[in-house]
Amino acid sequence: MARRAGSDGIRTEAAIREAALRLIARHGYEAMSMRRLAEEIGLGAAALYRYFPTKQALLFDLLRAHMEELLEAWGRARLAAPAPAIDRLERFTRFHIRHHLPRPDGVFLSYMELRSLTPENFAAIEGMRRSYEQGLIEILEDGQRDGTLDCIRPRLAARAVIASLTGITTWYRAKGPLSPREIEDTYWNMIARMCGATKTERATCSTPA
Amino acid sequence: MARRAGSDGIRTEAAIREAALRLIARHGYEAMSMRRLAEEIGLGAAALYRYFPTKQALLFDLLRAHMEELLEAWGRARLAAPAPAIDRLERFTRFHIRHHLPRPDGVFLSYMELRSLTPENFAAIEGMRRSYEQGLIEILEDGQRDGTLDCIRPRLAARAVIASLTGITTWYRAKGPLSPREIEDTYWNMIARMCGATKTERATCSTPA
DNA sequence: GCTTGAAATGAACGATCGTTCAATTAAACT
DNA sequence: AGTTTAATTGAACGATCGTTCATTTCAAGC
Incomplete structure (x- = not known):
């Protein structure tokens, strides 16, 4: 969808990294779900797999x-x-x-x-x-x-x-x-x-x- | 079942603690499942709840x-x-x-x-x-x-x-x-x-x- | 031997997990 | 405007999660 004009993919990847860093530090790696991470940055969970294979x-x-x-x-x-x-x-x-x-x-x-x-x-x-x-x-x-x-x-x-x-x-x-x-x-x-x-x-x- | 003769309940609780300590340290709290923990000491998962409510x-x-x-x-x-x-x-x-x-x-x-x-x-x-x-x-x-x-x-x-x-x-x-x-x-x-x-x-x- | 109470079980519940995929939308290019 | 490509989605898969519960097994007291 790329609903925001400035969203160029690299920005999205950086947003994923930041949110993941925060969530994992807060709750732990196993405790952070991909769905929760995606929700944090306003995406569906499936979208994450375009940036990280796993x-x-x-x-x-x-x-x-x-x-x-x-x-x-x-x-x-x-x-x-x-x-x-x-x-x-x-x-x-x-x-x-x-x-x-x-x-x-x-x-x-x-x-x-x-x-x-x-x-x-x-x-x-x-x-x-x-x-x-x-x-x-x-x-x-x-x-x-x-x-x-x-x-x-x-x-x-x-x-x-x-x-x-x-x-x-x-x-x-x-x-x-x-x-x-x-x-x-x-x-x-x-x-x-x-x-x-x-x-x-x-x-x-x-x-x- | 209490299949071992010396199993007096307190022993079992200690075994749970030891195994849990090791497993959580190794894999993390969220990553340790109650089933895996129970298996480690030769019990069914349900048996754990006789010793710890949660x-x-x-x-x-x-x-x-x-x-x-x-x-x-x-x-x-x-x-x-x-x-x-x-x-x-x-x-x-x-x-x-x-x-x-x-x-x-x-x-x-x-x-x-x-x-x-x-x-x-x-x-x-x-x-x-x-x-x-x-x-x-x-x-x-x-x-x-x-x-x-x-x-x-x-x-x-x-x-x-x-x-x-x-x-x-x-x-x-x-x-x-x-x-x-x-x-x-x-x-x-x-x-x-x-x-x-x-x-x-x-x-x-x-x-x- | 029978009874009693504790210890452990297997099956099940609803929820959530990581991941995949065909389908859809938005953006870019011509 | 039409075509192509990238970005995103919702639904679904199989697996596993913590927890509950009726039932069964074991050990001890009488």
Whole structure:
């Protein structure tokens, strides 16, 4: 029908993605019915299958897009500011918070619905997740070499850092008392300590835009 | 039928709980059917309703039991070792890891399936979760007073600590290369730094049994 | 051995699920 | 205006869902 003039197909697909992200995050993958999803955007259920061949493909698409966005954005952010590992750790910390705060549903999905994926689909997403984690591990290991960080076990520290950072999205509310910047600063302080930051302990405000 | 001699009803209920915990953690609450659950323990689906009036009641029961176990166990563990906040923080850290490592399904459930709860049921579980978190906040605040800890924001630090600790259950494997004790020690080192532990930085081995 | 009460069953109910498909409508192109 | 193509629909399929209930089976008390 394409009842709205501006509806060019791509717009509709984006609308499906947004609604699906919200509904799955709210009620879970199995609990979201294709009929309910279609109703959310004013379509019949059958219309969805013009954009996604299957419900599982839709879920995988959402998770893959979430991880690809993350990896691409971090790939861009890591380009600037080369040298000392401590500065790269700060960059990572602030990047992770800034990137995830506006995407709570995507974060929730990519943690909770991994189990709903086909084994092959799971492997693909898990690989991206590992790649992101590996980036942090290398920062921590470099810190050991250049002397700006001191972690006992970089692999465990990376997991602890990411877990604490990602946990922010479970309680952060935009109308809450804490600004993203305050959160960034507080977590950077904690993470710097946790990873044994030894230099510029006080000069933590070399913040990129 | 009660085909097994030792089946006394209570045993059956426990078997239902165990199987439900495993199945929900594996596939999600909505994805677990009562028929599949019953089959898992060698019963017909109708038999389940002799033990739990509804699927929702079963989920709530699992989550409530998980939180009650946690609060009661922590209530016992916190009794010993009174004074310095830094020691209580170490006790909390090791307790949390030891308590949760053998309960990965319960942890996963109480994070992922909160959304599947009725509003009243959700409020009940959320209250218990807050109560546990509050216990940690008080330790961190006490540390500010007695000078053994130095957190900028105890409430945020508590969330960061719990998130990083709880995250352990997502990657820990009993057959993995890390022993629970190694994990405990590593995390206590990181958390002590993160919370600005100022005394006995090296004497971190006042470990309770 | 008979009775009693609990434990479990198989069949069924209405609802909803993901998905398909022939038919229909709207938009784009000539 | 007529033709083509993309977008959408309503109806339907078989399967499965949570739950109920009359009935049957089992274990124990007398």
